[in-house]
Amino acid sequence: MTVLHETMRPVLDGLDVPTDLLVAGERRASGSGRRIDVRDPATGEVLATVADADLDDARAAVGAAADAAAAWAATSPRHRAEILVRAFELMTERSEDLARLIALENGKALPDARSEVAYAAEFFRWYAEEGVRLRGQLGRSPSGANRMVVTYQPVGVSVLVTPWNFPAAMATRKIAPALAAGCTAVLKPATETPLTAYAVAALLEQAGMPPGVLNVVTTSTAGPVVEAMLSDPRTRMLSFTGSTEVGRRLLRVAADRVLKCGMELGGNAPFVVLDDADVDAAVDGAMVAKMRNGGQACTAANRFLVADAVHDVFVEGLVARMAEVTVGPGVDESTGCGPLINADAVRKVDELVRDAIDRGARAVLGGEPVDGPGCFYPPTVLVDVPRDARLLHEEVFGPVAPVVRVDDEEEALALANDSEFGLVSYLYTGDLARGLRLSERLESGMVGLNRGLVSDPAAPFGGTKQSGLGREGSTEGLLEFMEAHYVATSW
Incomplete structure (x- = not known):
């Protein structure tokens, strides 16, 4: 069931904004059947309701990403780039609808919302281009005893956790490099602004993204749900944007499984x-x-x-x-x-x-x-x-x-x-x-x-001290979702 405010109706009628979980290419209600109200911060009125995922839903999303991982990693960088380019084109075509959606559920002024959509779309284009440029290395060892072959491989199933303040840009800044690298992912957007995330995912589906490559779960119990995904042995990466306090807690959970982590945290x-x-x-x-x-x-x-x-x-x-x-x-x-x-x-x-x-x-x-x-x-x-x-x-x-x-x-x-x-x-x-x-x-x-x-998108975004780990954007953002693989060989 979806509840629409009258101000919202023209946007949702003209833009595909699903409100159920996206798992393995299918829209589904949560196992519990619970829903989350999404409110307009300008009025307090309910704009829509979205599915409220539980632990089983979270595990199913990770499972879907794991099932799709091998096939997606095996696709060519050019094929992945074509999907991302098409996603960029679709976001650009629907930019005004997306901006109005952001202005409704996030509250930001339309000029800011329009700028965000343009910025968000550029991550799809940038990583479409960057993904096909990434090359490995071939060299001779300093001793001359062997050759060294270095390639870059996708890290694997990635959990992407995004905040409410830039619901489109923070999503694409993580989704685009993950998909370009050959990773599959589960996106957990903020409950305040989930509609934009679902709309972006729908555009990726229209662009040709295979089922299971990106899964989206919304939940009112973010702590347990994210911890369940991080504890799943099939998960290999966490990319989080949010407060330093929450980032520290997630790092403790990730440490138990020695997960690769990217953290974009608070600032002053x-x-x-x-x-x-x-x-x-x-x-x-x-x-x-x-x-x-x-x-x-x-x-x-x-x-x-x-x-x-x-x-x-x-x-x-x-x-x-x-x-x-x-x-x-x-x-x-x-x-x-x-x-x-x-x-x-x-x-x-x-x-x-x-x-x-x-x-x-x-x-x-x-x-x-x-x-x-x-x-x-x-x-x-x-x-x-x-x-x-x-x-x-x-x-x-x-x-x-x-x-x-x-x-x-x-x-x-x-x-x-x-x-x-x-x-x-x-x-x-x-x-x-x-x-x-x-x-x-x-x-x-x-x-x-x-x-x-x-x-x-072309610049490395990230901080020092308590403001995070790693970088998003630029080539560095792509490498966050990859691991160097080295082969020592003689010939």
Whole structure:
């Protein structure tokens, strides 16, 4: 059974969005028969219900992936690439429908949703191209005693766990390299945004993906279900995007079976504006780094560290730009900032803002939850933020910009690196040599130098410290799903 909100009906009527589990190429209800409500965060109304998988469903999905593994690994890279290219074409053709679906179940503004769909589709095209380029190595050993033949083989059945904040892009960023490498997979999307994952899987089926190559399970008991899949001896890989706390728990489970793991975890991105920066450009970059998806991104700028010489001008510009942002339902064309994902997210953001203000910060814009229905929080700028405020040390995941005044680049770097996280940093300066020198000292896997956006399918995405293990995107993302196989031979 599927329950549709009237706002949802035009999207689901025009786009294949199944709501049951995908196992071995078949749509099936969960063994328990239970369903999960998917709600519009802008209104709280139910958009649809999806199947709620239990442990037996999870094992069946892994079994389906295992049954399909040998045949899929044996297909040529070119054949796999053709399916991925067709998936890219289908996503591009249905981009507006997908964007509206994302705006409904995730809440993000339509411009952000459209950008996400374009970004998500590019992973299919990139890995279609990258998969056929991967070659092995043939060489002579240093001693001259033998030849060395190195090839790359698929790691095997992979469990892919994705978050709600980028329901299309986080899915394709894992699915595309896994399939290009010759792996079969089970995707477990977030229960807040499962419809997009099911829609993407349906497009892959239309593109010619064989049954069992990608299986999709949704569940309200993520911990036990994912642990059951990881404990299954047929599973060989875990790729997870989510919080550091959950990532640590999954790593403990994976360690028992010595599973290969890729982890894209939390962030606490500093946004450094030096005294020689182009302030207008820095404000432009801040709007992208902070306000994309309403700040609900692991790459979102979390701490603005601004040189004293440009602090006031930067704050003035940022406040003016953020004040222009219209808050409303994501599907409304005039909306610039949609709702947060749920009421708990609103409470957390407000708690962090209240803590900062109680410690001496001042709200020069926003700072109070929006009255009325929906999970809205307004664009907020805080100044005079004390160093011990919680929002400088925790992910905010909302449209809140705390600004800290710094004296010089050394203080800015010290504060930027004062975090257990190291996903991405942003740095604005008018001196390229200075920027490159300081970028090397920023303790993060990625740096946006005079840019507020770093993500690209061709770039290695990932962090250092507590922000994760491995990389997604680029050639590195393909190799995450492969193992080097070495043959020593004499001839």
